[in-house]
Amino acid sequence: RSGNDTKAKEYLNLVRRRAFGDTNHDITATGTALTDFIWKERRVELMGEGHRFFDLVRTGKAAEKITGFTTNKNELFPIPFEEIQFSNGNWQQNPGY
Structure with a gap:
């Protein structure tokens, strides 16, 4: 929550590219919307x-x-x-x- 959207998107999209095998699912959101995507991705990645x-x-x-x-x-x-x-x-x- 340092406010560094660029770095956050970089790491989030690394995870998504590993999962999907392409860049078609990259996230481009910023601010609160980006934070929501991060929490959702965390929920999916760490399920169970x-x-x-x-x-x-x-x-x-x-x-x-x-x-x-x-x-x-x-x-x-x-x-x-x-x-x-x-x-x-x-x-x-x-x-x-």
């Missing part, structure tokens, strides 16, 4: 590898895309009870757990 949930939380789109997702609760996981005990009172359980 467990990144989607964290990407949706990171971008603030989880509540919109995941049925039953509760903002300010489901972004955090519960801290295991043993970890809280070992912290000598320095850690508290995450809200909602």
Whole structure:
């Protein structure tokens, strides 16, 4: 998110050329549209590898895309009870757990 659309398109199109074997599917978008293409390409490339949930939380789109997702609760996981005990009172359980 450095604002370097040219470099971002270069890397994105390298991935797309590897996948499609040609330049017919190159992306020419800039700004927000380019960012949307990057997130979509990431979703397709990493399908089934467990990144989607964290990407949706990171971008603030989880509540919109995941049925039953509760903002300010489901972004955090519960801290295991043993970890809280070992912290000598320095850690508290995450809200909602």
